[in-house]
Amino acid sequence: MESVFDRIYNIVSQIPKGKVLTYGDVAKRAGNKRWARVVGYALHQNPDQSKIPCHRVVNREGRVAQAFVFGGENEQIKLLLSEGVEVVNSKVDLEKYRWKEDILL
DNA sequence: CAGTTGACGGCCC
DNA sequence: GGGGCCGCCAACT
Numbered sequence: 001m002e003s004v005f006d007r008i009y010n011i012v013s014q015i016p017k018g019k020v021l022t023y024g025d026v027a028k029r030a031g032n033k034r035w036a037r038v039v040g041y042a043l044h045q046n047p048d049q050s051k052i053p054c055h056r057v058v059n060r061e062g063r064v065a066q067a068f069v070f071g072g073e074n075e076q077i078k079l080l081l082s083e084g085v086e087v088v089n090s091k092v093d094l095e096k097y098r099w100k101e102d103i104l105l
Numbered sequence: 106c107a108g109t110t111g112a113c114g115g116c117c118c
Numbered sequence: 119g120g121g122g123c124c125g126c127c128a129a130c131t
Binding site for chain 2: 022023024027033034035036037038039040041042043044046054057059060064065066
């Protein structure tokens, strides 16, 4: 059943390495940008972290989720750095690393 | 079935 | 320019 959750999972899992997406962007791609909260909820469920790189999903501020503690938020930032995403002050340059339409529809 | 929550976004003060 | 409040939709209890 392709619920909004599944759709969001699909999109997030499609984020290329070295790129990030905002909740609003994922929501917009999912169908409605107002689903930002739903996106957060979906990622909160996160049935499969290996399939859903939630660490590539950041909020509008470009900052990672504070509730994203699977071993330390610093660990998440380190992951992004390892992927080539420059994290400054626990924040990402959305203008530079924001995923546009690399994979296209 | 109805109420509340929730990893957010945008607008207003 | 910064901080705070309200709104949105779906999922969960």
